[in-house]
Amino acid sequence: MPTPPTDPSPAGPKRADVRRNEQVLLDAAAAVFVRAGVHVPVRQIAAEAGLGMGTIYRHFPTRADLVVAVFKHQVDALAAAPADLATDPPHQALRTWVHRFADFLVTKHGLAEAMHSDQAGFENLHNEFVERLLPVLDRLLTASAAAGSTRPDVRAYDLMLAIGNLCIGVEAFPDYRARQMIDLLLAGLTRTDPATQEHEEH
Amino acid sequence: MPTPPTDPSPAGPKRADVRRNEQVLLDAAAAVFVRAGVHVPVRQIAAEAGLGMGTIYRHFPTRADLVVAVFKHQVDALAAAPADLATDPPHQALRTWVHRFADFLVTKHGLAEAMHSDQAGFENLHNEFVERLLPVLDRLLTASAAAGSTRPDVRAYDLMLAIGNLCIGVEAFPDYRARQMIDLLLAGLTRTDPATQEHEEH
Amino acid sequence: MPTPPTDPSPAGPKRADVRRNEQVLLDAAAAVFVRAGVHVPVRQIAAEAGLGMGTIYRHFPTRADLVVAVFKHQVDALAAAPADLATDPPHQALRTWVHRFADFLVTKHGLAEAMHSDQAGFENLHNEFVERLLPVLDRLLTASAAAGSTRPDVRAYDLMLAIGNLCIGVEAFPDYRARQMIDLLLAGLTRTDPATQEHEEH
C-alpha cells in the first residue's frame, strides 16, 4: 500500500548491488573454502568478501546454504556437460564425465569431504549433489550398461559417492594418486565379458 | 603386547598402575570414538574411562597421540593377520585382508575420515597407518602381482588410501554400499587375462 | 484527534501520506506489541506495517518515541474518560476509572512492564504516562477524598504506579488475580468510617 503496485522491475534499483554482493560472497567463499575448507569461520568469509558478517547471514541463513550455493554454482557446468558427450560411445562418455567430476572435486578443498559430512547443516549439500548430478551420472551409466560396456548391477548413487570419496585427501597427501584409483574403479566397472573386452582394450 | 616387555628403566611398583590406566584409557577412547567420532570432547573420553582429564594429557599430550594409540591398538591384529592368510592363493589373501581392513574402518566411526584429515594433530594418524599397515598390504599386493593375479602398476600406498576413502560415509549414508565399491576397485585391480597382461606392463 | 488540526506550516500534498504512514505504523506497532511485547525487533514492526525500517526511524527516532506514540494513542481515551464519570459519586468514579486503566494495561503485553522499565529509551514512556494520566487520576482521587470516601494521604502518583505494577505478570502467570489485588488496594484506600477518620489523619 505505501508503494504503488507499478513495478516493472520487481524490486527497484538496488537489485544490481544485491546480486553483485551475492556474487562477491560466493567468490569469496569459494576462495576461502579452497584455502581453509568449508568449516572456515563465517567471520573469515566475511573478511575475504569485504562484507559484514550479517550480510552473509542475510543471504545464506545457514552455513549449508552458503556451501550449497557455492557448490551449485560449480555444479551447473557438470550437469550440463553430457550434451557435448552425446557423440561419444557410452562408456567413453561415462569415463570422460567421471573424470570431469573428479577434476571438480579435486580442485575444491574440502568439498569432497563436506559432501560426505553428516555434520548438522550439511545434509542439503549431499542432497544437492545427489539431486543435480545423480540423474546425469545415472543416464550415462545406464547407457553404458545398455551398450554392454559396463556392469549393470552397479548403482549410480554408489558410484557417485565412491568417486567423491576417492578424491578425498588429494591436498593433504600430494603423493596420493586419486586419478589412478578412479581409473581402477572404472576398470572394475567394465564388463569382463570376452566379447566386449576386445573393444575395451585400447 | 602394545608396549614391549623390555623395560630396564628404573620405575618400581607404580609401573603396573600406569599401564593399567593407559589400557583403560585406550579402551574408553575406542568406545567413545565409535559412538561419537574422533573429535569427541576430551572430557567425554575422561568420563568414559573414569579418569581425570589431566591423566589423558599426561599419557597422550595431543589428541593425535591418543587417536594414534587407539588406532595402533586395533591395527596390531591387522598387521598380524597375514600369518593366517599364508596358505591362501595370493590374490585371495589380498582380497581377504582388504576386506578385514575395510571392516575395521567401517566399524570405527570417523576413523576413516580422521585418517585422511589434515587437521592439526592428525598427521601422525596417517603416518601410523602407513607405517604399520602399508608394509603388510605391500607384501600381499606384490605377491599377488608376482603370481600374475593383479596389475603390477598399482602402489600399495594408493590402494590403502583408496580403500580407506571408500569406507567414508557409511554411517552418514546407510544406503551407500562401500563394500561393493571396494569389490569394484579390487576387480579393476585384477589381471583380466594373460594376453593383455604383457601389454599392460610398461 | 491525536494531532491537532492546527497546521499552518508549509507542507503541501505529501502531508496526507505521511500522516497515513504514521497511523499505519502506530496500528502495526500496537498489534505487534500485544503479540510480542514492546521489545520486539524493529524489523518485525516494519514488516507488520508493510513499511521499511528506515521509515520507522524517520517517524520515531528512538524506540521510546514509538512506544510513547502507541501509548499516547491508547491513552487519549483514558484521559478523556472522566467526562462520562462526572455524574457518578466520586469514589465510584475513581473505582471505575482505575478499572479501565487496569483493563488497558492488562491487555497490552509488556506495557505495564515497560512503563516501569529504566531501560535506556523508556524514560519518556513513564513520563508520558505521568503527564497524561496523572492529572486525571489526581482529580478523581482528590474529589473522592474531599467527599470523605477515601484517605487523603495517598498521592495519585503512587497509586498510579501501584495500579500499573499490580497488572504485571498477568500473561505470564494466568493464575494471578490482578483484579482482586487492585480491589484490595482500593479497599485499603477507602475511608472505613467517620469515627476512625479523624485518627488516621496525621
Add this chain to the structure above:
Amino acid sequence: MPTPPTDPSPAGPKRADVRRNEQVLLDAAAAVFVRAGVHVPVRQIAAEAGLGMGTIYRHFPTRADLVVAVFKHQVDALAAAPADLATDPPHQALRTWVHRFADFLVTKHGLAEAMHSDQAGFENLHNEFVERLLPVLDRLLTASAAAGSTRPDVRAYDLMLAIGNLCIGVEAFPDYRARQMIDLLLAGLTRTDPATQEHEEH
C-alpha cells in the same frame, strides 16, 4: 577404580576451594544484579567475581540456575523468619513478615522484575519463590484469617505476587513509595468488621 574407595571426606581437598568460588560467584552475582539487573551479561558477572566465564557455566549451567541460587541464598532467612514471629498476634506477624519480604525485594534490583519474568530460563525463579515462600505466607495469612483479623477470601499466591509487584520500580523511580502502597494493600486485606476493628487501630 583408579582411586581407591577410601573416601571419608567425599571429594578430596579441593572441596573447600570450590565452595569458596561458588560463594564468590553468588556474592558477585548478587552485587551485579543489584547494579545492573538479572539480565546483566554473564561476562560482567565473571569479571565482578574475578573468575572466568566458564566457571559460571560450570556452576550454573543456565542463567536461571544462577539467579535461583542467588535468590535461594537470600530466601532462606525469609523462610526461617516466622519462627521469631510466633509470639506476635497473627495479623502483626503477617504484617511484619510482609515488610521483611518487601525489604528484601526492594534492595535487590531487578529481582522483583525477574520474579515475574516469563523470559526463557526464569520460570524456575518464580517457582523457587513460590515453593519456598508461599507456604510461609500461607501459614501467616491463614492464621490471621482464622483470628478474624484479615479477609479469608484472599489467596497467599495472589498476595505474594502483588507484594512483589508493588516493589517494582523502586530504584527507577525514587519518588515511588512502595512501602505505603503495600500498607494500603494490607489495609485492604484487613477485616472491616467493627468488632475487630477497634483492636487494629493502634
Add this chain to the structure above:
DNA sequence: AATGAATGAGATTTCATTCAT
C-alpha cells in the same frame, strides 16, 4: 601421579542503526 576446576579464546548468531539508492 591423578584430579577436575578454572580459564578464555573463538565461533555463532541477533538486531539496532546507518545510508546508498
Add this chain to the structure above:
DNA sequence: GATGAATGAAATCTCATTCAT
C-alpha cells in the same frame, strides 16, 4: 521520503588446555 541491505557490536556458549591441590 522510503527502502532494506549492510554493518558490527554484543551476547552466548563450548572446549582444549593448564595447574593448584
